[in-house]
Amino acid sequence: MKKIVALFLVLTSGYAIAQDDDDLKTYISHTINELQEFVAIPNDALDHADINRNLTWLTKKFNERGFNSSILPTTGESLFFAALPMEDNKPTILFYMHLDGQSVDPTKWDQPNPYHVVLKSKDGDQWKTQPFDSLTNNLNYDWRLFGRSTSDDKGPIVMLLNTIDLLKKNNVSLPFNVKVILDSEEEKSSKPLPQAVKEYRDLFKADFLVINDGPVHVSGKPTVVYGCRGITTLTLTTYGPLKPQHSGHYGNYAPNPGFQLAQLLASMKDANGKVLINGYYDGITLDPTTMEILKNVPDDATTINNNLSIKTPEQVGSFYQESLQYPSLNIRGLSSGWVGEKARTIIPESATAEIDMRLVPESDGTKLKGLVKKHIENQGFYIMDKLPSKEDRMAHDKIITITEGSVTNAFRTDLNNAYGNFLVDVLKESFAEDVVQIRIMGGTVPIGPFISELKIPAFIVPMVNADNNQHSPNENLKIGQIAYGIKAFYGILSTPMD
């Protein structure tokens, strides 16, 4: 225990590593080495053989730490599951991370191979490659490891493994049973998950779920996220003449599908970005306590707007966190005829809008899609779920084909949940800093099935830096965030709940 207290003393000193804590140093170094090894196994979510090689590596690494592990077959890629030996009297924590990564285009990276980790320091605006042995005497927290999945999401997995080692070295008796589920299709929307969670629900049984994915708040402060928005999509297609027609011969005569689509889309939102569809925001109330929590997030509107290069944001909420409490309605794509050099003087045959809707717990995806369809019908459209035939076209003036995407619903754990309070307290104590509490984040983590099936509270405890270039070329992980991750995992797994 003494050792642990000593570690905490070191940790509370913040991001600078104390000279006298060789243990943390050692396990950061171990993490760096092991992460290089792990990243070197490509993990393209689209490549079955890649995924299997990662599963093999993980089995070895978890088993070495005393976990019992299983490869769980699903309708898609297999899941990786591991658990430390269980004791009946302890609460169980289930960690969710993922082993798959986004595809890479090596030509867009500033290094030869995105799967060969490169160490870099920043010199002014330039990143400069450094030899790994220069870390021996100077474990610089601002230097970064560049490579696919260093942050998303292999880094946190390796941080957890090394924290287990450190806890063992310090003979810490864990106050929790520990289960770990590693998704292998997170970057492909985790389609096999709902059925797999049903099938393996006894195996996954736990008291709470901790998701270690995504970045900490941009301020760099310790962060607990209580929920995330869901998502669903709609594809809307309107129709003009059966084939593209000469805009001279039929301009002013054949209806233009682009104008029909523009008029429909324009009817859905006001100039400030508020959705005008009946009932779209129903059931959402933000009481003063909630507003206080949202306002406490240290966002800087000037920085956000500068990064986006916008003068004024949409006005669904009066500030960033408030805007995330509402479902969104986004035109993610538009297409009709041709633009640019290929533009031709035609009245196009059709016009298509791709819509995505980010969901909140009050707005179930199926319900929202229903409201949108009702709205479209009220605008005088005849709704079809397939391409209209010539007969359909001649029977109706305004036809629209609506194709519905699948629904991933939102989740949001109560801000007063005991496990949430525990996580916040641990992080606060570990880092001697206020914890950023995010009621709901904008993006979507596909862990809905765990929550709906296991009926347990879920929290996202991110470990990596906000500027990690997730999903993009030059993905990276700050070495300081490895220290952060080990400290955070150590705190969670060594602190008994009251």
Next chain:
Amino acid sequence: MKKIVALFLVLTSGYAIAQDDDDLKTYISHTINELQEFVAIPNDALDHADINRNLTWLTKKFNERGFNSSILPTTGESLFFAALPMEDNKPTILFYMHLDGQSVDPTKWDQPNPYHVVLKSKDGDQWKTQPFDSLTNNLNYDWRLFGRSTSDDKGPIVMLLNTIDLLKKNNVSLPFNVKVILDSEEEKSSKPLPQAVKEYRDLFKADFLVINDGPVHVSGKPTVVYGCRGITTLTLTTYGPLKPQHSGHYGNYAPNPGFQLAQLLASMKDANGKVLINGYYDGITLDPTTMEILKNVPDDATTINNNLSIKTPEQVGSFYQESLQYPSLNIRGLSSGWVGEKARTIIPESATAEIDMRLVPESDGTKLKGLVKKHIENQGFYIMDKLPSKEDRMAHDKIITITEGSVTNAFRTDLNNAYGNFLVDVLKESFAEDVVQIRIMGGTVPIGPFISELKIPAFIVPMVNADNNQHSPNENLKIGQIAYGIKAFYGILSTPMD
């Protein structure tokens, strides 16, 4: 003269060729042979060598008929000019046709080579290839010649050449001086024409212009067109965040360029297709006499709507011909983000609409573009003519980049013009049928420079069938239309004006 009268007697019998008129038969056959030869020289408007080979062929063919011809250099491809020896006491007719053709994609044609004319008969719904020698005993007017530019616009050129032969054979003394200008960039919008007409204005001097391009009215009746709409274009681009942003992180916060564009476009037209921009239709009045002329065109709305597969047309005019008397506003292309399989959950960086506007004489292109820009400004947009910088984006909420296309203005010759009356009378007499008089056609023929520079009345006298697949695969010319063309040219060039 006797011979000519005999020919007229034959002509007035309509589309069936009289057994006793071997002359017409002979010259139709000559036309078919010569057209095969001409079409065999590819004429892709984008290929300089193609165009030159056509100019060489034309020089030979016109000179054989006693024309003096010249290749006239321009800022682009050279023009072909030819004139029969001039007599001072005769009025001069200037024929305009074009020698260039649209590019071909041979894989989309139902014949091996679009430049090798194929003869086909229709068997039910199927086209069946026929040997050319089967024409010797049966010059079937419903059979067709398939090949690039058979109709657009090499067919009419060869019809004119063979009419000259027939007139000569019959010793007809022409009551007109005849000039011919053949454009070599019509399919590329005749960009060199304005300057060339200025430069060669003395050479082109004439009393009236007859354009033999485009098809006769869909009814197949003799047709005179008094004008055509002009065209100009606008490209409109609206902006969201500087780079595409994650629709989860920033949905409800970063403005969406697709909604901005949709709202703008929706403000431009009502649900019936009428333009709502102030002043767009100013100056256009259709008096009862004009309305009568428009109504006399034997259009069949049911057929048109069936061909387009639409239930109700736009309501700018109450019928097809009326709608063409007004300028149009057409969205010919839309693009933002990605659609279909490539769709991604992003807020796009920008959204673009390609607009074309067909012009009428009352609506000068520059004036109309000004009205549209004024309207856009009134919708609260900050208008730029280039990509906005980061500073521009942070200084203005709604930015739009407007790129203006060049203007080809409309022309419309008075319906009471003496040369127009002459053409109508000749056609009426030649075919013993009412002539379809079209006040203005929807499409654009780029002969504006002739009219503005030479200040002469212009008429389109089309020669080919309406269903000729102009610009598309399987372009074709009905053999009956060769008879039509020779009769029409013969009538025009053999009838003295009163």
